[in-house]
Every structure is written in C-alpha cells, then in structure tokens.
Amino acid sequence: MYDILNSINAPADVKRLSAAELKQLASEMREALFNRLTKIGGHFGPNFGMVEATIALHYVFDSPADKFVFDVSHQSYPHKLLTGRKNGYIVDECFGEDSGYTNPEESGHDFFNVGHTSTSIALALGLAKARDLKNDTENVIAVISDGSLSGGEAMEALNAAGELKTNFIIIVNDNEIAIAENHGGLYRNLSELRDTKGAASANIFKSFGLDYIYEENGNDIQSMIALFKKVKDIDHPVVLHIHTKKGLGYELAEKNKEAWHWTMPFDRETGKPKFSFGDGESYTGLTINYIMKKAKEDERFVVVTPAMPGAIGLMPEQRAELGDQYMDVGIAEEAAVAIASGIAKNGAKPLVVTNMTFIQRAYDQISQDVCINNNPVTIVLNFASCYGLTDVTHLGIFGLAAFSNIPNLVVLAPTSKEEYLNMLSWSVDQTEHPVMILIPGNEVTSRPADTDFSEINKYKVEKAGEKIAILALGDFYPKGEALACALQEKLNITPTLINPRFASGVDEELLTKLKADHNIVITLEDGILEGGFGQKIASFYGKDCMKVLNYGLNKEFYDRYDPEELLRSLGMTAEQIVEDVKKLI
Known part of the structure; x- marks a missing residue:
C-alpha cells in the first residue's frame, strides 16, 4: 500500500522520484492520511488539499535549510509524512508520537509550535530578517490558507513584507473557504483574481508592494514544481497565489468543506462518526436554541463571531435564518470584540461567540475597547476548561486568570443548564456591564438557579454547614458536591457548599461571615491557580487564621493530556483532598 511512501525517510528521497512516482506518492499519502484520520480524527480537508503542493515544495526546496512555516498547521500533515514522521500516520501504535500541528520537538523541519491562525507570514518574516542579518542565503517560505489572511497579524505582516528587499516567498493556498465560509472584502478580491487567472487590476498583494504570481493548478504536482523552481532563490518578496480544492480525494469532503475541515474518527465508506455522544443535551445545543429564539423576539439582538460559528455548533441553515442578526467578521478576534x-454603544445587543483559546488574542480590545468604556457586550466562550481541547496550542485553562482581572468585566461561571441560560438571558438584556460567560466543560447538569445576577460578586450558599467551606467554581461544582459527600463520610463533617458564580470578584460579606464557624476554606477551579479565583480568596483571608486550600491547574503548557489523569496528578480527587484536610485538622 505504501511502496513509495515507505522509501521516503527525508525530503531528499522525494527528489529521486519520477513524475509517475510523485503522482503515486500523492495517492499513498492520502491513504496514510485516511489511516490516521479515520481512527483518531484531526484536520481533514486542509491536509487532503495540500498534498501535491507539499510534494512539490520538498521536491524543489531543501528543507530544513530552506525554511517552511505553516499557518495554523492545519495543512502540515503531508509535510510531516515527508520529513521522517510517516509512522505517525501508517503505524497505528505510533499515532501518539505525532501532534496535530508543526512541532520543533518532533523534527528539525518544523520551526514553530503553531495552532493559532494568521501567524505564518510574520513568523517567517522574522526568520528571513535573521537570515539577512547573518548573511545567509536560504529560502524562507510562509504557507497561509483556510481564511487566515483576514487576521490582523497576517495583514500587518504583508505590510511589513512589502519593504523587504530579499528572498521571501508567501504561498497563499486559496481553497475558497475558511473553517466556515469566508467573509470580508478581501475574499472578493481573491475571487476576482481566481476568475481572471491573476490578471485583475485590483490586487491586494500588489498594493502591499509585493510581487505576485497566480497558479490555477494547485493540485497538479508538475505545475507546482515549475512554479516553485521559478521563484527559488528569488531576491525579493513574492506571493504565490495557488488555487486548490479542500478535501481533494474524498468526495464527501469535497462537497461539504465546512463539515470536513476537522473530523472525529469516522467510517470511510459512509463518512459517519465511529463514536456517538448520545442524544442528550449539550451546552452548544442550549446556546443555539437560545440564540434562535432570542433573535425572533428581539430585533436588536445580533451574534458576532470571528469565523467560529462552530464554537457553538451554529450551522449554515441557522446562520442563514438569522440573516442580518448574524455577523461573521472573518478570522479577526480583535475586530469582532x-x-x-460599537454595537452595544449604539443600543443593540451583541453576543460574541468563539473558543477561549482564540479570544485570548483580543485581550487588549476587551480591556480597552469594551471594559474601559463599560459597554454591555456579552462574550460566550466554549472550551474554557481542562476538558475538551487538550493540544498545547488550544488550551482554554488560562482564560479565567487572564480575563477575571480586567476591571469592569464580569466573568460568570455557570454550574448547570438553568444557571447558564439564565446568565445568558440576563447578560444580553442588561446594560450595566460587559460580561464573559464560560460554557461548562462537563456534561449538562440540571439544578434550580437564580434569574437575576445584577448583585455583582454575590455568591450562593447551596448547602449550609460548618468548619469547612467549599467554593466550587463553574463546571467544578460537581467536584465540590463529591468532596462534600466525602468529607461527611470520611470525617463526619458537613461542610458549607458554595457556588461562587462570579469568577471575577470576591463576596466579602459572605467570606467574612464564614470566619465565625469555619476554619478551612477549599477552592476548586477549572483553570490555572496563579492569578485565578482561588488566589483571590486566599488573599482575602491573608490576615486571618483561616486555612485556605486552592485546587486548580499549574501554570504550565500541558499537551495532549487525559483530563482525569491530570487532575489526579495534581491531587484534585475528592479522596486526595480529604487526605489534605486530615493533615490540617
């Protein structure tokens, strides 16, 4: 099955192949991709569309002397197949050896651990600048695709590249779609350039002072080899605009590019997922139901997303139904915020939706454009948890500490579906505060909840007790319930169980009252401890005799971890915490 691929141990081996063998290599590489993706999932469409161009890159250039930088790494799997990492695709037992992104720890052919978008041009430009300072002569190539051009960092880097006077090659892999459909005037220009085979008078790349070449046959190896030979060792910056088909080689992916951008393990014959999460409720489903209902009831309500409708599972037909009450600004978190x-300032009701890992790029806009102005923007974030996305470039565990310390921003951590929906409804309609709501990372739970959260930083005592108080934040509230039961069973102590709800502030009145009949406070949070919720509580009790035990994650870049194993290693099971309490009493 892998006759030619098995002979490829380094890029130099690609250069020995004939045209027919290169074509066969492309077929075998897609089989290798199928082997991995059908079994463990991953980015499908971007990689299937980039096979031929990657083969040509390694046929013409000399990696790692010539340096490739892949944007987001969505399309880096073929590169890995040709740089000594094919076992991560053709040997099932080796899947874990290979991450879903470029990674310098895996190979000298990778230069950055990258999983966020719009970065490749700037990173590669830095490599080129250092090359020039050292009087070296290698080619530096940035690859950008999947809607990433609309990101501010990509635009800023194109602008800077326009002044470079040495070798710099930017490959714009134009597959006509981001994760969902592309948005913005930039992509109308790309469409015009495709339609005119690069001859349109309006050309965004030339406006930056860059040389420009269009290649229609981005999935033809020989066309790509000829193109790359033409620009190898070029003495100025050039944009190679190549037209490719996302998902090429799998009919289902070619027809439904959005659904096949990334996939769970699936059956190749049917395309259906191999694993089912059941028909139960989900927080994304609850969010969609709220959005569709709210939009019908309130014409001033609008959903804003930076190319991430999938963060809450908002499908194309639902986006179409929302019409003008839906705004996708493209991959541009800063602009979205x-x-x-501006929408909130002028009297409408914006709801920003994306993932925690991506909103981190808009920290300054949240602080400056929203919170200093105290505009009532609601930001709903998925994967703000140790559960869910576990790749090092997509962690959501830092957001709670990062955002809960911005003045004026109310950060809410719901514990159940009722509380989540009530927080969402309250936040969108109130006009006093910017609000960030962290979608729980655990399964949907159901408990009665308040409907009004206007008394900021007011915690809720769910179960009154004595001696020990447990403050279990957000989706760690069930862990607080389990700990309360364990303390009762093991130590015959009935603790007070508190649902803080507000991650961004301290309920000084309640914490003061606890001093009367409690001597231990335990905090549980789904985020890093440093700068997080628990440290606020510990700081409040700093001058008192109260013992405070904080439980959360370390300030560390975890990668591809098992959440339950991680929490156990951090001593966060109920049994482990009970043992810690024993030592104090």
Whole structure:
C-alpha cells in the first residue's frame, strides 16, 4: 500500500522520484492520511488539499535549510509524512508520537509550535530578517490558507513584507473557504483574481508592494514544481497565489468543506462518526436554541463571531435564518470584540461567540475597547476548561486568570443548564456591564438557579454547614458536591457548599461571615491557580487564621493530556483532598 511512501525517510528521497512516482506518492499519502484520520480524527480537508503542493515544495526546496512555516498547521500533515514522521500516520501504535500541528520537538523541519491562525507570514518574516542579518542565503517560505489572511497579524505582516528587499516567498493556498465560509472584502478580491487567472487590476498583494504570481493548478504536482523552481532563490518578496480544492480525494469532503475541515474518527465508506455522544443535551445545543429564539423576539439582538460559528455548533441553515442578526467578521478576534463594543454603544445587543483559546488574542480590545468604556457586550466562550481541547496550542485553562482581572468585566461561571441560560438571558438584556460567560466543560447538569445576577460578586450558599467551606467554581461544582459527600463520610463533617458564580470578584460579606464557624476554606477551579479565583480568596483571608486550600491547574503548557489523569496528578480527587484536610485538622 505504501511502496513509495515507505522509501521516503527525508525530503531528499522525494527528489529521486519520477513524475509517475510523485503522482503515486500523492495517492499513498492520502491513504496514510485516511489511516490516521479515520481512527483518531484531526484536520481533514486542509491536509487532503495540500498534498501535491507539499510534494512539490520538498521536491524543489531543501528543507530544513530552506525554511517552511505553516499557518495554523492545519495543512502540515503531508509535510510531516515527508520529513521522517510517516509512522505517525501508517503505524497505528505510533499515532501518539505525532501532534496535530508543526512541532520543533518532533523534527528539525518544523520551526514553530503553531495552532493559532494568521501567524505564518510574520513568523517567517522574522526568520528571513535573521537570515539577512547573518548573511545567509536560504529560502524562507510562509504557507497561509483556510481564511487566515483576514487576521490582523497576517495583514500587518504583508505590510511589513512589502519593504523587504530579499528572498521571501508567501504561498497563499486559496481553497475558497475558511473553517466556515469566508467573509470580508478581501475574499472578493481573491475571487476576482481566481476568475481572471491573476490578471485583475485590483490586487491586494500588489498594493502591499509585493510581487505576485497566480497558479490555477494547485493540485497538479508538475505545475507546482515549475512554479516553485521559478521563484527559488528569488531576491525579493513574492506571493504565490495557488488555487486548490479542500478535501481533494474524498468526495464527501469535497462537497461539504465546512463539515470536513476537522473530523472525529469516522467510517470511510459512509463518512459517519465511529463514536456517538448520545442524544442528550449539550451546552452548544442550549446556546443555539437560545440564540434562535432570542433573535425572533428581539430585533436588536445580533451574534458576532470571528469565523467560529462552530464554537457553538451554529450551522449554515441557522446562520442563514438569522440573516442580518448574524455577523461573521472573518478570522479577526480583535475586530469582532471592537465591533461588538460599537454595537452595544449604539443600543443593540451583541453576543460574541468563539473558543477561549482564540479570544485570548483580543485581550487588549476587551480591556480597552469594551471594559474601559463599560459597554454591555456579552462574550460566550466554549472550551474554557481542562476538558475538551487538550493540544498545547488550544488550551482554554488560562482564560479565567487572564480575563477575571480586567476591571469592569464580569466573568460568570455557570454550574448547570438553568444557571447558564439564565446568565445568558440576563447578560444580553442588561446594560450595566460587559460580561464573559464560560460554557461548562462537563456534561449538562440540571439544578434550580437564580434569574437575576445584577448583585455583582454575590455568591450562593447551596448547602449550609460548618468548619469547612467549599467554593466550587463553574463546571467544578460537581467536584465540590463529591468532596462534600466525602468529607461527611470520611470525617463526619458537613461542610458549607458554595457556588461562587462570579469568577471575577470576591463576596466579602459572605467570606467574612464564614470566619465565625469555619476554619478551612477549599477552592476548586477549572483553570490555572496563579492569578485565578482561588488566589483571590486566599488573599482575602491573608490576615486571618483561616486555612485556605486552592485546587486548580499549574501554570504550565500541558499537551495532549487525559483530563482525569491530570487532575489526579495534581491531587484534585475528592479522596486526595480529604487526605489534605486530615493533615490540617
């Protein structure tokens, strides 16, 4: 099955192949991709569409002397297959050896651990600048695709590249789609350039002062080899605009590019997922139901997303139904937040939706454009948890500490579906505060909840007790319930169980009252401890005799971990915490 691929141990081996063998290599590489993706999932469409161009890159250039930088790494699997990492695709037992992104720890052919978008041009430009300072002569190639051009960092880097006077090659892999459909005037220009085979008078790349070449046959190896030979060792910056088909080689992926951008393990014959999460409720489903209902009831309500409708599972037909009450600004988190601030300022009701890992790029806009102005923007974030996304580039565990310390921003951590929906409804309609809501990372739970959260930083005592108080934040509330039961069973102590709800502030009145009949406070949070919720509580009790035990994650870049194993290693099971309490009493 892998006759030619098995002979490829380094890029130099690609250069020995004939045209027919290169074509066969492309077929075998897709089989290798199928082997991995059908079994463990991953980015499908971007990689299937980039096979031929990657073969040509390694046929013409000399990696790692010539340096490739892949944007987001969505399309880096073929590169890995040709740089000594094919076992991560053709040997099932080796899947764990290979991450889903470029990774310098895996190979000298990778230069950055990258999983966020719009970065490749700037990173590669830095490599080129260092090359020039050292008087070296290698080619530096940035690959950008999947809607990433609309990101501010990509635009800023194109602008800077326009002044470079040495070798710099930017490959714009134009597959006509981001994760969902592309948005913004930039992509109308790309469409015009495709339609005119690069001859349109309007050309965004030339406007930056860059040389430009269009290649229609981005999935033809020989066409790509000829193109790359033409620009190898070029003495100025050039954009190679190549037209490719996302998902090429799998009909289902070619027809439904959005659904096949990334996939769970699936059956190749049917395309259906191998694993089912059941028909139960999900927080994303609850969010969609709220959005569709709210949009019908309130014409001033609008959903704003930076190319991430999938963060809450908002499908194309639902986006179409929302019409003008849905705004995708493209991959541009900073703009999404600032636009939402303007919407709120002018009397409408914006709801920003994306993942925690991506909103981190808009920290300044949240602080400056929203919170200094105290505009009532609601930001709903998925994967703000140790559960869910576990790749090092997509961690959501830092957001709670990062955002809960911005003045004026109310950060809410719901514990159940009722509380989540009530927080969402309250936040969108109130006009006093910018609000960030962290979608729980655990399964949907159901408990009665308040409907009004206007008394900021007011915690809720769910079960009154004595001696020990447990403050279990957000989706760690069930862990607080389990700990309360364990303390009762093991130590015959009935603790007070508190649902803080507000991650961004301290309920000084309640914490003061606890001093009367409690001597231990335990905090549980789904995020890093440093700068997080628990440290706020510990700081409040700093001058008192109260013992405070904080449980959360370390300030560390975890990678591809098992959440339950990680929490156990951090001493966060109920049994482990009970043992810690024993030592104090």
